[in-house]
Amino acid sequence: MGEGQPTTRKTRVQKSRPDERKPLWRYIPVQQFTRPRPSARETARKGFLGLRRCLGRSTEATESAVLIKEELQSLPDSLRDQIAPIPDWTTLQGALDETFRDWLAGSALQRLPVVIAMPGSGQDEALSQWAGTHDLVLLHPPPPEQILAGASDWLSALPQDPATRLVMPSLARCYLRHADGLRFLRQFLDWLANWPGRCLLGCSSWAWAYLSAALHIDRFFTTAWTLEALDAERLQIWFAQLASGHDLQPLVFREPDSGHFVIPPPALKDENEEEPSSDDELWGDWKQSSFLTELAAHSLGNPGVAWAIWRISLGQLSAEETEKHALREVETVWVKPWRRIYWPTLPNTLGHSEFFVLHTLLLHDGLAASLLCLLLPLSAFEVRRTLSALANLRVLEVSQDDIWRVSPLAYHTVREALADEGFLVGEPG
Amino acid sequence: MNDTTMDESSISRLFQNLGELQVLQILVVIVLAWLSIMAIDRLIPWLSNRLSGRSRLYLMPSLPALRLLVVVLAAGFLLPLLIKPTLQNFVAILGVIGVAIGFAFKDYVSSVIAGVLSIYERPYRPGDWVKIDDAYGEVRSVSLRALRIVTPDDTVVTIPHSKIWDTAVYNDTDGQRYLQCVAEFFLEPEHDAKEVRQVLHDVALTSPYVHIFHPIAVIVAEQPGYTRYRLKAYPIDSRDQFLFISDMTVRGKAALSRLGVRPARFIVH
Numbered sequence: 001m002g003e004g005q006p007t008t009r010k011t012r013v014q015k016s017r018p019d020e021r022k023p024l025w026r027y028i029p030v031q032q033f034t035r036p037r038p039s040a041r042e043t044a045r046k047g048f049l050g051l052r053r054c055l056g057r058s059t060e061a062t063e064s065a066v067l068i069k070e071e072l073q074s075l076p077d078s079l080r081d082q083i084a085p086i087p088d089w090t091t092l093q094g095a096l097d098e099t100f101r102d103w104l105a106g107s108a109l110q111r112l113p114v115v116i117a118m119p120g121s122g123q124d125e126a127l128s129q130w131a132g133t134h135d136l137v138l139l140h141p142p143p144p145e146q147i148l149a150g151a152s153d154w155l156s157a158l159p160q161d162p163a164t165r166l167v168m169p170s171l172a173r174c175y176l177r178h179a180d181g182l183r184f185l186r187q188f189l190d191w192l193a194n195w196p197g198r199c200l201l202g203c204s205s206w207a208w209a210y211l212s213a214a215l216h217i218d219r220f221f222t223t224a225w226t227l228e229a230l231d232a233e234r235l236q237i238w239f240a241q242l243a244s245g246h247d248l249q250p251l252v253f254r255e256p257d258s259g260h261f262v263i264p265p266p267a268l269k270d271e272n273e274e275e276p277s278s279d280d281e282l283w284g285d286w287k288q289s290s291f292l293t294e295l296a297a298h299s300l301g302n303p304g305v306a307w308a309i310w311r312i313s314l315g316q317l318s319a320e321e322t323e324k325h326a327l328r329e330v331e332t333v334w335v336k337p338w339r340r341i342y343w344p345t346l347p348n349t350l351g352h353s354e355f356f357v358l359h360t361l362l363l364h365d366g367l368a369a370s371l372l373c374l375l376l377p378l379s380a381f382e383v384r385r386t387l388s389a390l391a392n393l394r395v396l397e398v399s400q401d402d403i404w405r406v407s408p409l410a411y412h413t414v415r416e417a418l419a420d421e422g423f424l425v426g427e428p429g
Numbered sequence: 430m431n432d433t434t435m436d437e438s439s440i441s442r443l444f445q446n447l448g449e450l451q452v453l454q455i456l457v458v459i460v461l462a463w464l465s466i467m468a469i470d471r472l473i474p475w476l477s478n479r480l481s482g483r484s485r486l487y488l489m490p491s492l493p494a495l496r497l498l499v500v501v502l503a504a505g506f507l508l509p510l511l512i513k514p515t516l517q518n519f520v521a522i523l524g525v526i527g528v529a530i531g532f533a534f535k536d537y538v539s540s541v542i543a544g545v546l547s548i549y550e551r552p553y554r555p556g557d558w559v560k561i562d563d564a565y566g567e568v569r570s571v572s573l574r575a576l577r578i579v580t581p582d583d584t585v586v587t588i589p590h591s592k593i594w595d596t597a598v599y600n601d602t603d604g605q606r607y608l609q610c611v612a613e614f615f616l617e618p619e620h621d622a623k624e625v626r627q628v629l630h631d632v633a634l635t636s637p638y639v640h641i642f643h644p645i646a647v648i649v650a651e652q653p654g655y656t657r658y659r660l661k662a663y664p665i666d667s668r669d670q671f672l673f674i675s676d677m678t679v680r681g682k683a684a685l686s687r688l689g690v691r692p693a694r695f696i697v698h
Contacts, residue, residue, distance in 0.1 A: 177635045177637075178635050179628055179631040179632050179634075179635055179680065179684045180684075180687070181635070182631050182634065182635060183631070210641070213641040213642060214634050214635075214641060352669075352672075356637045359637065360637065375635075375637075376637055377637070377672075377675075377676045377679065377680075421665070421666075422606065422640065422665045422666065423665065424641055424642075
């Protein structure tokens with residue numbers, strides 16, 4: 001742990017601060033989306049772990065061993081909620097304003113734009129709030145039972161005035177992967193095509209991929225947008241912003257084993273000086289950790305997934321160690337090294353029922369167990385058993401209204417497993 | 430007398446002297462070859478089962494080729510140990526072996542040669558779904574003499590490669606992962622065929638087994654007394670073909686029932 005102490009070495013080391021002028025949230029055409037890439041070292045490590053897994057050497061034993069040696073203590077929930085609070089997705093509104101300014105102004109070129117979002121990225125909430133801000137009419141999808149019955153009442157109640165500006169936050173809630181569930185969506189899309197007004201639609205990346213393959217809706221909507229992936233630089237800005245809303249001293253985030261900074265110290269200004277104090281004066285020479293690079297790549301740039309992993313990676317040292325490694329003028333939050341973070345894994349023995357349940361939940365952005373029974377060739381007992389088994393593995397989580405979803409921590413693992421088995425996966429991400 | 434003595438001496442010249450035979454080396458080569466084949470037989474299927482469906486299709490077909498490679502290498506090591514390595518000796522011994530095989534192991538050798546040929550022509554590979562004579566199933570292994578297929582009833586059928594000389598081999602997958610499945614519906618003729626066609630198309634489109642990037646087709650044919658619908662689609666994994674057909678059939682029946690379309694009661698052939 002002693003090596004975690006900042007030193008005053010003469011050699012210059014690479015360190016970087018994010019460009020604060022770079023917008024945190026930005027919508028881009030979906031074709032321009034690129035996923036953040038991991039470091040070469042992480043790619044090699046994952047390849048090695050994949051080979052071990054393929055050869056039957058489970059990583060569970062490794063996980064237990066590391067947990068025993070775990071030197072970081074978990075943060076109290078109250079402190080964790082202060083440092084990494086639930087994201088406020090209204091911060092996306094600036095990016096929505098910027099992207100859909102022409103649409104709001106009535107541009108005919110963008111009559112039916114679509115915003116595609118990865119699961120858990122807060123889009124439904126952001127679009128709903130944005131619609132309220134601009135006095136747009138929010139279209140709530142009909143309940144699933146009505147979708148299966150054709151939802152003729154819902155369709156006949158759609159606005160007829162072409163001056164109405166509509167926002168449908170989640171197209172994924174307008175269909176069910178069922179013969180009757182597609183019929184309703186076709187009718188709705190048919191109405192949209194004939195209605196001369198403007199409608200902004202949100203859609204999860206998985207539903208978009210499925211509906212593009214099944215109904216070719218990507219040809220129906222000419223402009224599809226998506227949130228630019230959160231790379232390491234943006235994650236650094238975002239996490240620093242999330243952690244800034246409290247009364248603590250300025251925070252630095254560091255890895256305990258190397259002492260590298262995950263989020264570098266803020267550039268503090270001395271009261272009597274206009275220029276910020278030199279970093280080296282305050283904390284010695286410091287190195288940047290690759291943690292956020294790996295996190296950005298692992299989360300595919302998905303903010304919800306990145307935030308969930310960020311929360312579990314935060315910890316604290318014992319009081320004695322904290323005292324030993326304290327820095328001037330800042331409070332230190334310790335971050336588990338990337339290789340010591342463990343998320344839910346899937347066993348090699350998964351069968352049809354597990355894959356079907358996971359895939360269907362992602363295609364619909366979460367579903368009730370009763371609907372899974374309807375959509376899958378599984379009995380109610382099999383569905384419940386599968387849900388429970390996956391929940392025990394922490395791969396699924398369930399809300400109070402019995403809506404099951406893939407846990408953000410398991411999202412990457414599940415996506416890779418489904419892709420390996422040849423299932424259609426969400427694009428982008 | 431002289432001729433007999435000459436024949437015996439010429440035959441004895443073919444082989445290494447008994448005292449010169451390196452028995453230990455021969456045994457080592459045989460044991461190593463046998464162990465290698467055993468290892469390949471176990472390792473490749475084990476590895477294939479652990480890899481994803483796509484990788485399985487690339488790995489499994491390498492099994493017979495690897496096994497042949499071991500046999501050829503072992504023979505290459507053994508022959509110089511057993512026979513004095515001159516051209517005449519090799520020609521003479523191969524001639525004798527050829528005559529012996531021609532009489533005693535004709536069928537066996539025919540199968541082995543067909544097996545070698547099958548490695549290059551690839552009429553079937555492990556993982557393929559094939560029909561040879563009355564046997565239909567998934568090719569599980571291809572050895573030098575025969576292939577083993579597992580039928581949908583979980584029966585293992587061993588078929589010698591020599592069948593390819595005179596029997597048609599129907600390969601549904603031909604090295605691909607995808608296989609077209611057909612679910613059939615026989616309906617009373619009074620119904621809206623356009624609507625039924627759309628519903629059946631959606632039934633395939635919404636099956637969790639379906640490979641969505643492959644075409645789905647609904648073929649309609651009017652027959653005396655009924656209308657026949659053939660719903661054609663591809664599953665993600667060819668191993669699921671019967672589950673997929675069952676799923677399309679069950680959900681298709683339910684969807685048709687909701688439409689009020691009834692199955693044909695009497696089918697006239």
